Amino acid sequence: MILYPAIDLKDGACVRLVRGEMSHATVFNTDPAEQARAFKAQGFEWLHLVDLNGxxxxxxxxxxAVERILGAIGGMPAQLGGGIRDLKTIAMWLEKGISRVILGTVALREPELVKEACREFPGKVxxxxxxxxxxxxxxxxAETSSVKALDLALKFEDSGVSAIIYTDINRDGAMGGVNVEATADLAFHLTTPVIASGGVSSIEDLQALKKEEGTGIAGVICGRALYDGRIDPQAALALLSARAEEDAD
Incomplete structure (x- = not known):
């Protein structure tokens, strides 16, 4: 299971929001590239980047800021979401060195565009x-639809989507614990790997997700708990990289 440290970008700085509210932003680093280098030095395999303004x-x-991050991490893979809503923007970011783009709003509003992107950029969406x-x-x-998360996810089952990144908004940034049950239930009903996000606040949250790895949870995104020291990077990485058979012992 991969642990993705999150760098959320607002006005060029590295911030964390509470439940997605832009007015409740805590600035953790005014130099996102420096933060990215620090995460790489700690041994993380991937970065999770979000353009909040976008x-x-x-x-x-x-x-x-994203380009400075890419220049600072020297080939370390990074996924990026936020404001990516057409094929031209997808191509632009992939050409600049982003390993995987994350499509959110457009997945609901234009699912055929997502499928086209998967055909054009296999493994990158x-x-x-x-x-x-x-x-x-x-x-x-800012807008809540009448579409259920599972129903939307099922639309992309055979389209070549590399992962579903599932966030429980009510948990995000609130340090109340990850919604393991909802994430595992979603993963169980899909063949597409699921990456958990929102509310990860302790090593116990990571342990709970690790126990559900068999449902199809392939990764977890962590933000505030890494920044404020609630989760030790080395302990977390060791826990999530352990093989399933080791967990059963």
Missing amino acids: AFEGKPVNGE AVGIDAREGYVAVAGW
């Missing part, structure tokens, strides 16, 4: 499904 505006806003009370929210979580 998610609201529907186009890339923190592009300069993930779908971000952010749910509030089980229903998909889009446009930087």
Whole structure:
């Protein structure tokens, strides 16, 4: 199971929000590239990047910060979401060195575009499904739809999506614990790997997710708990990299 440290970008800085509220942003580092280098030095395999301003505006806003991050991590793979809503923007980010783009709003509004992107950029497209009370929210979580998370995920089962990134909005940034049950239930009903996100606040949360790895949970995104020291990177990485048979012993 891969642990993805999150770098959420707002106005060029590395921040964390509470339940997606832009007005409740805590700045953790004004130099996102420095933060990315620190995560790489700690031994993480991937980075999870979000252009928060871009998610609201529907186009890339923190592009300069993302490019500085890519320049700082020297080939370390990174996935990026926020404001990516057409094939041209997907191609642009992949050409600049992003390993995988995350499509969220467009997955709900234009599912055929997601499928086309998967055909054009195989293995490079993930779908971000952010749910509030089980229903998909889009446009930087400003709008909640009438579509259930599982129903949306099932639309992409045979399209070549590399992962579903599932976020429980009510848990995100609130340090209340990850929604293991909902994440495992989603993963169980899909063949597409699921990456958990939202509310990870302790090593116990990671242990609970690890126990459900067999359902199809392939990774977990962690933000605030890494920044404030609640989760030790080395302990977390060791836990999640352990083989399933070791966990059973």
